Amino acid sequence: MKIISVESATCVVPLDSGVAFATRSVQERHYTLVRIRSDSGIEGIGFSYTGHKAGGVTTMAIRELLSDVVIGRDPHQIESIWDEMYKESILHGRRGSVLRGISAIDIALWDLISKDAGLPLYKMLGAFHEEIVPAYASGGYYQPNKTPEDLANEMRSYLDLGLRAVKIKVGRVSTSEDVTRIGFAREAVGNSVPLFLDANNAWSDASSAIQACREFEVHSPDWIEEPLMPDDILGHAKIAQAINIPVATGEIHQTRWDFEQILDNNAADILQSDAGVCGGITEWRKIASMAAGRDVIVAPHWLADIHVHLVASTPNASWVEFFTDHSVLNIGRLFSTSLEIKDGGLKIPQSPGIGVDFDDEAVQKFSLDGWL
Numbered sequence: 001m002k003i004i005s006v007e008s009a010t011c012v013v014p015l016d017s018g019v020a021f022a023t024r025s026v027q028e029r030h031y032t033l034v035r036i037r038s039d040s041g042i043e044g045i046g047f048s049y050t051g052h053k054a055g056g057v058t059t060m061a062i063r064e065l066l067s068d069v070v071i072g073r074d075p076h077q078i079e080s081i082w083d084e085m086y087k088e089s090i091l092h093g094r095r096g097s098v099l100r101g102i103s104a105i106d107i108a109l110w111d112l113i114s115k116d117a118g119l120p121l122y123k124m125l126g127a128f129h130e131e132i133v134p135a136y137a138s139g140g141y142y143q144p145n146k147t148p149e150d151l152a153n154e155m156r157s158y159l160d161l162g163l164r165a166v167k168i169k170v171g172r173v174s175t176s177e178d179v180t181r182i183g184f185a186r187e188a189v190g191n192s193v194p195l196f197l198d199a200n201n202a203w204s205d206a207s208s209a210i211q212a213c214r215e216f217e218v219h220s221p222d223w224i225e226e227p228l229m230p231d232d233i234l235g236h237a238k239i240a241q242a243i244n245i246p247v248a249t250g251e252i253h254q255t256r257w258d259f260e261q262i263l264d265n266n267a268a269d270i271l272q273s274d275a276g277v278c279g280g281i282t283e284w285r286k287i288a289s290m291a292a293g294r295d296v297i298v299a300p301h302w303l304a305d306i307h308v309h310l311v312a313s314t315p316n317a318s319w320v321e322f323f324t325d326h327s328v329l330n331i332g333r334l335f336s337t338s339l340e341i342k343d344g345g346l347k348i349p350q351s352p353g354i355g356v357d358f359d360d361e362a363v364q365k366f367s368l369d370g371w372l
Contacts, residue, residue: 001116003075005037006067006105010050010059011366013330019141022171022202030055031331033358034062034104035371036112038075044112045358046104047331048276049302050097056368061101063372065089070105075112082106082282099254099279106280107306107354115353122312122348125285129312132345135304135320136196137161140168140185141328148181152188161324164344165194167225171202175212179219186219196248198225206238213243223248223270236267246270251301254278259287263294270318274301275310284310292316302329304339304346305356312348320346334362 014028032055034046050058069084085105089098114124122129137158140151155166168185170178186195197216203209209227216224223246228235230252240247246269253259254277262268271291275284288298292315299319300307311317322339323329332338336359340347349355364370 001042001074001076002039003036003071003073004039006062006070007035007371008059008062008067008104009033009363009367009371010056010369011334011363012055012368013333013366015330016327017143019143019328020172021141021169021198022200024052026052028052029330031334032058032062032100032104033334033363034108035358036070036075036105036108038112038116040116042112042115044075044108044110044115044353045356046106046108046111046280047303047334048100048104048107049329049331050100057097058100058104061089061092061098062105065092065098066101066105070109075109075116078106078109078113078282081109082280086279095254095258100277103276103278103280103283106282107275110281111353118352120348120350120352121281121309121354125281125309125313127313128315129348132343132347133308133311133320134165134318134344135163135308135322135341135346136165136167136194137163138167138321138323139328140166140181142169142172148184151181152184155185155188158324159189159193162341162344163322163324165196165222165319167196167198167321169200170197170216170224171199171212175215178212179215182216182219182221191220194222195219196223196225197221197245199227201226201229203227206232206235206242209235209239210242213239213245217244221245225249225272226251233261233265233267236262237265240267240269248272248299250274250278252277255283256286256290259290263290263296269296271296271298272301273298274303275306276303277301281306281310285314288314288316303331305335305354308339308346308348309354322346334358334366
């Protein structure tokens with residue numbers, strides 16, 4: 001089997017209404033989509049979230065830098081293809097948008113070879129869970145005129161849907177206001193439901209983060225996510241040592257070498273590696289294995305349609321992050337299928353590959369320049 005084409009597209013999908021978190025406001029999402037065809041007629045698809053501006057940079061990297069590395073290769077040679085893409089991009093990438101392009105291609109390759117084998121991705125990787133994986137409802141964003149009572153009602157709605165863990169944003173308002181918000185969320189879900197906090201790099205230094213987190217501790221949150229900018233690994237380590245809340249980070253980190261630094265410095269209790277960011281499924285698995293050797297769990301960020309399979313095949317993976325509608329993470333508008341909630345988690349798709357197909361009409365509607 002040989003790869004005969006690599007096509008990519010940039011899609012810009014507006015949010016129904018803007019949302020905000022600690023460091024920015026977002027009105028639209030950009031996604032890079034990939035489809036890879038083999039000479040046997042099988043097609044694999046991949047994708048990555050590429051920010052709320054300039055998503056086309058990742059698509060350009062695929063078209064002008066990476067696709068030539070892939071065409072003509074046997075898609076089963078994933079490790080070799082990954083290595084060559086990484087080396088080809090050494091002057092342009094190693095991190096950032098180019099790595100997101102590598103990630104999308106790598107996801108498409110795994111989708112293709114899983115379809116060729118007639119297996120859902122998690123079984124191709126080696127299943128750990130069989131039918132359902134744990135998932136938490138991600139939400140609690142800041143919006144104009146949204147009150148703590150509104151936040152509490154949002155959290156209750158996630159439990160009503162059948163999920164058994166929730167996450168809210170912190171860091172955009174004063175610490176005292178956030179303490180109130182967290183209190184309303186905790187009261188809404190009860191003490192037995194995990195309540196995660198996401199700061200989105202809210203604080204500029206470890207001391208400020210520590211001070212805020214110590215005030216949050218009264219409500220027993222189950223982790224604090226990304227308290228500082230991702231490159232401040234030593235700052236994360238200071239926070240992890242100083243507070244009684246587990247520290248989670250990694251959604252923007254890329255490659256095993258970034259995560260090795262986090263682990264070596266004891267900078268996180270939970271790694272949130274994102275297969276659409278860190279280097280694809282191939283690199284995500286290396287990171288998870290490295291974390292397992294340090295007795296650290298992984299809880300991947302976003303892209304539940306991919307991560308449902310990775311959590312299902314990874315013993316030290318704890319949760320899939322899940323958005324119950326398209327109001328915040330709206331890549332689902334580009335898909336013709338969606339995941340199902342069951343028994344407090346997500347049903348693992350059983351069709352070959354990832355179990356996701358692009359909605360051609362939606363892709364055409366939201367793409368900037370179509371498939372090239």
